[in-house]
Amino acid sequence: MKQEFEYWYPFDLRVSGKDLIQNHLTFCIYNHTAIMSKHHWPRGFRCNGHILLNSEKMSKSTGNFRTLRQAIQEFSADATRFSLADAGDGVDDANFVFETANAAILRLTKEISWMEEVLAAESSLRRGPPSTYADRVFANEINIAVKMTEQHYRDCMFREALKTGFYDLQAARDEYRFLCGAGGMNLDLVWRFMDVQTRLITPICPHYAEYVWRKLLKKDGFAVRAGWPMADLPDLILKSSNKYLQDLIVSMRKPLQEKILGSNNANKKGSSSYTTD
Incomplete structure (x- = not known):
């Protein structure tokens, strides 16, 4: 005893x-x-807090009601867990939304398809140690995701953990892919991204994570036992510098696009006047 x-x-x-x-x-x-x-x-x-269903209180009399078993049968276990994590943190009532659960199915499936395509075309990726500016920024974003997501999990802030460990990390991947352009992404960084993202999402979507871990990444054991990924200290100066650069690019593109659009409209008006005459 x-x-x-x-x-x-x-x-x-x-x-x-x-x-x-x-x-x-x-x-x-x-x-x-x-x-x-x-x-x-x-x-x-x-x-x-309590839980809402599509922004309304659950009620058997109105039919706005789901049990866990029903949600799993309708959306799958991982999509249900994904939507519950996304429903909200703190003492405010969480909002389980069907659209979020359905979107989770598509998003996880799309991510598996992307990884399959990348692994199938692995020979086209850039080899060697990460060396470009885009490589440095992406590696730093991965480190930031690891550190922030760990803290959010410790605080039981699962919505924030989902944001930093999945949404933000995928956004960083998409930006990295765009910045690399024809030069291609770095092989080692792509593998690190897939490894880290799988580990970070494991507490929320374990079945998805185990499939990726064993079937795609060909790793031994289980993702749930793989441990938290190691990461260097985030470079906050690099992150701020990159944000400034991206904001500057957007601010420069906007007037350029407006000028091009105005020029095209003027040409269309000129063509219409010429045809009328």
Whole structure:
């Protein structure tokens, strides 16, 4: 009995609804501090709100209702988990949206297709150590994703973890692919991206991650046991410099596009006048 007690105590985290703060959670603290030594006091609490379904309260009478089993059958386990993670953090009511779950299916499937295409054309990727400006920026974005996503998971901020570990990381990949142009992406960086993204999404979409880990990346063992990826300290100066550069490019393109559009409209008007005459 002592061995069992020492195994479970102190508990690291208790998660419960915000309506229980004034009773269950408060008395949990009272009871533990009154009965147990400080070493066995709770380490942490996490409160959350209730859940909405498509921005409305769940209700059997109105038909706006889903059980976990129904959601899994309709969207799959990973898409359900993806949508739940995206539903919101904190004590505000989370919003499970069907469109998000359906979009998750398409997004995960699209990502698998992209990786299959890249691996099939692996010989076309640029070899050698990362050396270009685009390589440096992309490698830095991967490091930022690793560090920020780890902190979000530790804080139980799953929506933020999904943002930094999936959405933002894919956006960085797409920008990197555009910047590389005809020169092609670096082979080592592409492999690191696929490895890191798989590990970061594993807590939310484990089935997807295990498929990518074993079938596409051909790695041994399981993604869930692979551990958190190692990363260098993010270079915040490089990130700020790149953002300034990208904003500058956008600000320069906008007046140029307006000028081209105005010139085209003027040419169309001139052609119409000539035809009328």
